[in-house]
Amino acid sequence: MTLEVMVGNKAAATAAKLSRVQVAVAFPVTPQTTIVEYLNEFITSGEMDCEFINVEGELTAQVVVQTASRVGARTFCCTSGPGCLYMHHPMHDTSSLRLPVVMAVVHRGNKGMQPDHTDLMSHIMTGWMQWYAENNQEVLDTIVMAYRVAEDMRVRIPVAVGYDGYILSYTAEPVDVPEQEEVDDFLPPYKPKPSIMPEDLDLRRLRWWRTPWEEHHKAIVEAKEVIKEVNEEFAKRFGRGYGNGLVEEYRCEDAEAVVVAMGTIASTARDAIDRLRAEGKPIGLVKLKCLVPFPYEEFQRIGSEVDAVGMIDRNVCLGVGGVAYTLIRSAVYDLEERPRVLGFHAGLAGKEVKVSDVERMAEKTLKAARGERVSPLVEWI
Amino acid sequence: MTASRLIAEAVAQEGRYAQAIPMYGTERRGAPVTAYVRIDGRPVRRRDLVHEPDIVIVIDPILSGKPSVAAGLKSGGLLLLNLPKPPEEVEIGGDFLISTVDATTIALETLRRPITNTAILGAFSKVTGIAKLESLKEAILHRFPGEIGERNVEALRRAYKEVYPPKPAKGPLRPGEEEPPHVTGYGVLKSVADWRVFKPVVDLDRCISCRFCWIYCPETAISLVDEKPVIDYDKCKGCGICVHECPVKAIELMRETL
Numbered sequence: 119m120t121l122e123v124m125v126g127n128k129a130a131a132t133a134a135k136l137s138r139v140q141v142a143v144a145f146p147v148t149p150q151t152t153i154v155e156y157l158n159e160f161i162t163s164g165e166m167d168c169e170f171i172n173v174e175g176e177l178t179a180q181v182v183v184q185t186a187s188r189v190g191a192r193t194f195c196c197t198s199g200p201g202c203l204y205m206h207h208p209m210h211d212t213s214s215l216r217l218p219v220v221m222a223v224v225h226r227g228n229k230g231m232q233p234d235h236t237d238l239m240s241h242i243m244t245g246w247m248q249w250y251a252e253n254n255q256e257v258l259d260t261i262v263m264a265y266r267v268a269e270d271m272r273v274r275i276p277v278a279v280g281y282d283g284y285i286l287s288y289t290a291e292p293v294d295v296p297e298q299e300e301v302d303d304f305l306p307p308y309k310p311k312p313s314i315m316p317e318d319l320d321l322r323r324l325r326w327w328r329t330p331w332e333e334h335h336k337a338i339v340e341a342k343e344v345i346k347e348v349n350e351e352f353a354k355r356f357g358r359g360y361g362n363g364l365v366e367e368y369r370c371e372d373a374e375a376v377v378v379a380m381g382t383i384a385s386t387a388r389d390a391i392d393r394l395r396a397e398g399k400p401i402g403l404v405k406l407k408c409l410v411p412f413p414y415e416e417f418q419r420i421g422s423e424v425d426a427v428g429m430i431d432r433n434v435c436l437g438v439g440g441v442a443y444t445l446i447r448s449a450v451y452d453l454e455e456r457p458r459v460l461g462f463h464a465g466l467a468g469k470e471v472k473v474s475d476v477e478r479m480a481e482k483t484l485k486a487a488r489g490e491r492v493s494p495l496v497e498w499i
Numbered sequence: 500m501t502a503s504r505l506i507a508e509a510v511a512q513e514g515r516y517a518q519a520i521p522m523y524g525t526e527r528r529g530a531p532v533t534a535y536v537r538i539d540g541r542p543v544r545r546r547d548l549v550h551e552p553d554i555v556i557v558i559d560p561i562l563s564g565k566p567s568v569a570a571g572l573k574s575g576g577l578l579l580l581n582l583p584k585p586p587e588e589v590e591i592g593g594d595f596l597i598s599t600v601d602a603t604t605i606a607l608e609t610l611r612r613p614i615t616n617t618a619i620l621g622a623f624s625k626v627t628g629i630a631k632l633e634s635l636k637e638a639i640l641h642r643f644p645g646e647i648g649e650r651n652v653e654a655l656r657r658a659y660k661e662v663y664p665p666k667p668a669k670g671p672l673r674p675g676e677e678e679p680p681h682v683t684g685y686g687v688l689k690s691v692a693d694w695r696v697f698k699p700v701v702d703l704d705r706c707i708s709c710r711f712c713w714i715y716c717p718e719t720a721i722s723l724v725d726e727k728p729v730i731d732y733d734k735c736k737g738c739g740i741c742v743h744e745c746p747v748k749a750i751e752l753m754r755e756t757l
């Protein structure tokens with residue numbers, strides 16, 4: 119392992135290289151652009167044996183990556199904001215065809231250049247798994263793990279790995295880059311299924327290729343077990359795990375309340391939690407890493423252990439509310455003793471989220487846990 | 500930006516953690532940008548920007564004279580400026596130290612271009628000791644192999660030798676008594692006026708009210724009053740597109756005065 123100072127986009131490109139991606143397809147869009155540049159540097163220098171296919175837009179990018187995956191190549195795609203939205207329709211096909219495409223989504227919100235999670239969350243119904251990373255190390259590790267999970271015969275579902283544009287894409291920090299052999303041992307070559315060679319192809323079975331809704335839904339839900347397994351194995355081999363692969367609990371022991379955060383806000387929240395714990399306040403952090411499939415069981419357990427949960431959403435489903443807030447409330451509904459669930463919309467359109475902001479949200483959640491009146495229940499930071 | 504990454508790479512070689520955060524916006528090439536660096540013995544986790552720095556480094560010689568660059572600087576902190584005069588002659592004052600180096604001259608003599616971000620690092624190394632000269636040299640050579648790298652190392656070494664040691668800031672001008680400098684960022688900018696080297700000025704008599712400048716200005720800095728263009732200079736970044744588009748050459752670029 120070597121420690122290299124790199125930006126988030128280089129970590130993503132390096133993960134694709136280490137995963138021995140054979141076909142990469144992308145259309146450049148800020149703040150994803152430099153992933154495309156790094157990939158092409160790796161390819162021209164001979165470090166990476168990969169076909170990079172230039173396309174005229176993201177819709178084509180998704181169709182080409184899908185086709186390459188179908189004919190047996192390990193594939194990588196990357197996008198941001200408007201580009202991510204532009205590929206919506208073929209994303210449904212990629213997942214319905216059960217193709218293990220892995221795509222980095224460098225968040226750029228839907229109202230301008232600045233980052234929030236609305237780009238990827240707009241795809242919540244496409245049948246892609248959605249994972250969110252909080253630092254450049256996690257970007258690299260998560261993409262490598264994504265191939266293992268996506269290509270597992272029990273899963274075969276594409277994965278989008280989201281990380282905040284600018285805040286990570288262009289921020290440089292040390293990343294532990296694993297050796298190629300270690301990654302090779304962890305990630306065996308991709309085997310397409312079914313074969314599309316004429317001698318194997320049974321045209322009558324083509325219907326199978328479009329997974330029916332119920333089966334498709336169950337396949338994604340069942341992927342949770344595989345995600346946990348792969349995360350555990352990754353942790354054993356590389357010495358870095360991410361909670362149970364779905365959620366990561368930080369200083370939650372004896373907590374009366376927890377705040378839940380995703381992506382870089384979770385990273386900032388760690389410092390806020392340390393400060394509050396130093397003051398003796400019993401509050402912890404839950405990092406929501408995997409939004410789809412949603413970890414209902416984990417939130418039921420956490421919900422039964424604390425008296426209040428404060429969800430910080432870097433998104434809003436307009437007219438509905440915070441995506442994760444809504445899901446967490448739904449998860450704890452069946453509990454005999456439900457915690458109070460507070461919502462916060464923070465960091466939308468790239469608005470800076472400071473350590474002190476998280477402290478304030480956490481303290482409000484702790485107040486709610488102690489039965490004090492808090493209002494409003496959902497707050498815009 | 501390059502300077503912030505080089506610092507991060509240098510301290511990482513010395514076994515510490517660093518985070519180098521550049522700020523991006525709708526830039527214009529050559530416009531000053533802000534970058535932040537956090538250095539710690541353990542991984543840096545917070546992802547907000549640095550509002551109360553221990554050290555402020557100003558690479559741009561024009562901004563170096565503005566007291567607002569020290570806004571937020573911690574008491575007892577250090578302000579390192581690219582200026583061709585000793586700290587005693589700097590007009591800025593406050594509860595901090597000032598150190599200066601003529602990075603522009605050093606860059607012109609070593610790189611033959613006014614690119615000052617490696618020179619300033621030599622001064623940074625000397626006055627703070629946070630990154631060793633040797634590790635900065637390694638970081639530079641890794642990034643710029645060959646002759647360019649060697650010349651940058653030369654700039655680094657010269658600034659290390661020529662920097663004026665820190666002195667208490669005793670000048671009459673205090674930070675906070677004027678608007679903070681407007682450098683690019685991904686938040687909302689109040690003004691991009693500081694980016695301008697040239698300023699577009701409209702000759703209203705010549706203008707035929709064709710509205711070309713109004714439609715082409717990428718910053719929507721131009722509005723029409725009685726069918727004539729009025730430029731909001733807080734929004735104008737001095738790109739010169741309006742000048743280029745005007746069919747009757749009614750807009751001229753004038754050099755900004757300091």
Ligand code: SF4
Binds near residue numbers: 715734736739
């Ligand atoms: S120079 Fe002209 S086109 Fe450019 S920002 Fe200023 S007013 Fe707009």
Ligand code: SF4
Binds near residue numbers: 748
């Ligand atoms: S482009 Fe020139 S002529 Fe046309 S409105 Fe602008 S200043 Fe007037």
